[in-house]
Amino acid sequence: MSAVMDEKPVQQVTKGAIKIDDVVKIYDPDGAAVMAVDHCSIDIPAGEICMIVGPSGCGKTTLLNAIAGFHGITSGSIHLDGELLCGPGKPQAVPGSDRIVVFQNGALFPWKTNLENIAFGPMMAGKMSKAEIYDKARGMMADAGLSGTENNYPGEVSSGLRRRVEIVRALMNDPKVLLFDEPYRALDSLTKSVMHEALLEIYYRNKVTIFFITHDLEEAIFLGHRLIIMSSRPCKPKKIVEVDIPHPRDYSALTSTRFREIMQEAKGVVNEEAQKAFDAGEKEG
Amino acid sequence: MSSTMKTADVVTNTQGPEVSTLSLTMFRFASWLKSPRPYLMMIGFAIVLGFWYLAVEVWKLPRFEDMPGLTEVFSEWFSKDPYYGLSIFTPEYYLHIGISLRRIAYAFLLATCLGVPLGLFLGWSKNFREFIFPLFEVLRPIPILAWVPLAIIMFAGSESPVIFLTFLASFFATTLNTMLGVESIDESYSRAASCLGASRWQVFRHVVIPGAMPYIFTGLQISIGVAWFSLVAGEMVSGQYGLGYLINTAYMMIEYPKIIIGMITLGIIGFATSAMVRMLGDYLMQWRVRELALGD
Numbered sequence: 001m002s003a004v005m006d007e008k009p010v011q012q013v014t015k016g017a018i019k020i021d022d023v024v025k026i027y028d029p030d031g032a033a034v035m036a037v038d039h040c041s042i043d044i045p046a047g048e049i050c051m052i053v054g055p056s057g058c059g060k061t062t063l064l065n066a067i068a069g070f071h072g073i074t075s076g077s078i079h080l081d082g083e084l085l086c087g088p089g090k091p092q093a094v095p096g097s098d099r100i101v102v103f104q105n106g107a108l109f110p111w112k113t114n115l116e117n118i119a120f121g122p123m124m125a126g127k128m129s130k131a132e133i134y135d136k137a138r139g140m141m142a143d144a145g146l147s148g149t150e151n152n153y154p155g156e157v158s159s160g161l162r163r164r165v166e167i168v169r170a171l172m173n174d175p176k177v178l179l180f181d182e183p184y185r186a187l188d189s190l191t192k193s194v195m196h197e198a199l200l201e202i203y204y205r206n207k208v209t210i211f212f213i214t215h216d217l218e219e220a221i222f223l224g225h226r227l228i229i230m231s232s233r234p235c236k237p238k239k240i241v242e243v244d245i246p247h248p249r250d251y252s253a254l255t256s257t258r259f260r261e262i263m264q265e266a267k268g269v270v271n272e273e274a275q276k277a278f279d280a281g282e283k284e285g
Numbered sequence: 286m287s288s289t290m291k292t293a294d295v296v297t298n299t300q301g302p303e304v305s306t307l308s309l310t311m312f313r314f315a316s317w318l319k320s321p322r323p324y325l326m327m328i329g330f331a332i333v334l335g336f337w338y339l340a341v342e343v344w345k346l347p348r349f350e351d352m353p354g355l356t357e358v359f360s361e362w363f364s365k366d367p368y369y370g371l372s373i374f375t376p377e378y379y380l381h382i383g384i385s386l387r388r389i390a391y392a393f394l395l396a397t398c399l400g401v402p403l404g405l406f407l408g409w410s411k412n413f414r415e416f417i418f419p420l421f422e423v424l425r426p427i428p429i430l431a432w433v434p435l436a437i438i439m440f441a442g443s444e445s446p447v448i449f450l451t452f453l454a455s456f457f458a459t460t461l462n463t464m465l466g467v468e469s470i471d472e473s474y475s476r477a478a479s480c481l482g483a484s485r486w487q488v489f490r491h492v493v494i495p496g497a498m499p500y501i502f503t504g505l506q507i508s509i510g511v512a513w514f515s516l517v518a519g520e521m522v523s524g525q526y527g528l529g530y531l532i533n534t535a536y537m538m539i540e541y542p543k544i545i546i547g548m549i550t551l552g553i554i555g556f557a558t559s560a561m562v563r564m565l566g567d568y569l570m571q572w573r574v575r576e577l578a579l580g581d
Contacts (some may be wrong), residue, residue, distance in 0.1 A: 124481060
């Protein structure tokens, strides 16, 4: 794995390494314990785009929520750059702007304009003046092709544009890690392909570690350095697939022979797990 | 992509929220006039008024024969020298309206100032809700009329019992809707805010309050409606002056046209106050107005 990583521009990134070590999450809603995550260990080097692929409802989001600090873990530990996020003696991580989530249905505040949304993190931190923050926000919007929509409310622009605003809002805080929870699930396939290229473009400009949950294999292979294919519930890594298609990538990668080979390799495992999840009658989500 | 940019351009051409609200209102009014809606509305009114006229004055239907007729009511209402002493030209008419409005204003403002914060905290803090909400849920279904004797015993004079009754109905509606508003907020918003480094208080300020706003204003709409309802009930049993008092005394003095004048006036003023609350809501929730405008 390290041999593959070394060829990529990833090595310049020094922060944002996530170490998930033997994490177990048991839900206990009605006295009946449900295991969502089962002794899961994943090592993500700084600056990697790590795609977590698995059937709906397998517990991928549980893992993401544990990293983000939305809920705790039962045992095991998660480290970010060697620092304990959660683990023994600290069941739940504290949410912070070093790990920012881009949500499945989008979570731009509809009552704030795009510019106010993007300025939100630094405004809360209160370390810069409002003028400085807004200058920076405008600059970042311009870089991401969002000029002209500063004073629109998120409800006034297309869903694809909203997702970009949300990513820029996260990047405003110089996060170490971006956590994506199937952010493009609700988009149509044409918008999706535009979004994929836009995301990569943003990634090449601001290298961060990306922890990206999806059940769309094509999306996973196109974006990721690595696919971690998860088993159906309880969730644990079943197979790791290296995507050795060189970055920067564009849409021609989709039709390459290598892409199809990787697709072939991953598809079998994914389908098997999807079938298992289907047979178990697991709820979508 | 190109369609996105177009939308964006169109919207950013308007300058600031104030201008866009005004032009939006004008645009809406113009398209309303062009649509069949105003004419349908007039037909609706014509049918009801026509039926009233025919039923009472022409056909003299059973149960309608003792009712004041349309022409009698309207000629009294707009008369310079009204037979029963009440028309748009008599100061007494405006005294009744003014006193009712003043009571509504006190009660509604008090209910809003207490109900909105209480609702926000009920929705926001689980412990606080466990503590207050069951009590609230037992008090809320008690009809306002059941409070009348207590109100008269508790509050001295004739003014404060009426205001108290009006306040009570508004207060429950506002508090409950505000609480539901907080509960309706998608969890992703507060999670996103805490990801972006917001403290618990900042989440309250920047997510909970604006997120609950649509429900708060729904609550205030209901609140102003039930305020009028309980005001009239209160004025009928206690106090002097006011539209409820007017209707009740007209009934006792067998001055039937005055009842109808009071009722229609209540309808018009009730509608106007409700519209004012809605306009305030639109002003405070530009994002929603603009979102809905695009949806049309």
